Amino acid sequence: MTAEMYSDFELIQAWKGGDARAFEALFARYKRPLYGYISRMVNGDAAQVDDLFQQLWLRVVKKLPVYREQDRFQAWIFRIARNITIDYYRSRGRRPALMSLDDEDNMPELAETGVPEPWQALDDRALAEELERLVAELPPEQREVFICRRNNLSFREIADLQKCPVNTALARMQYALKHLRKRLNDEFERTGYE
């Protein structure tokens, strides 16, 4: 039996029973998505991201003994990560600039063109680098929705996280995708990614 066979809740229960390896398995499952979430949401230096990541898990260690929800651990831990990020911005006396959804109303709809788009010619590595850069350009709410979708949170869970209606979360994702597609194609046409 490997750790992958156990649900999050089973691992939590095992840890509460004194099994430290259960926590290691849980940590291994979520460390990279959460580290990625914090580093992309903060856009700060690595030491700052490490510090926030440690704060997040120490808060998890502290709060996990009273955790009761059986099936929503991922949403729960992302909520803590979000609170840590917001605390970070508050401590610096600023709030990340929010882009109004109206600002993007003039963006073209994503349409099936039937022909490959320029950015699709990029190899994985080049696309990954470009994607990281463009995701960092997104307004925080859109960036958050995009990152959470990459980690398979449902729009309902993301809406709970952002305390907004599901349709708003969905709209933010659509704007993020439009923005990324436009910027990818613009960049490709401008530089050719030689």
Added chain:
Amino acid sequence: MNDRVEMTAAEERFDAGLERAWREPEVPAGVESAILAAARARANGFMLRRQSHLRRWSAAAACFLVAGAALLGAWVRWGGPENESVQIASAAGPVSEEFDWQEFDERLFTLEVNLTLSRYASDDVYARPYNF
């Protein structure tokens, strides 16, 4: 609710196209070790607390058994089935071995005399037959 169906096919396709390039960053080893050390310490705390609870419950169970055994012993010694006669006698009231039978006889005699006198006193024919 399948909220993914609200995305258009083009959005879905573009989103899936980005999937191949999406990488989650590695977590630095130094950061990991500090977190895991904290989690291990907490797990040890859970273990110690559970052992402490077990010890406490074991001690309580042992005390309960000893107290129960003592009560059973006392019941067998003083209130058990072989002492039933003593129990019944005790329930009937205190038994004194120094009962004064002579006083009892005197009181009984006085009572009989008084009853007789009162009966004669109420009878006209035999009014005052004796002169004590």
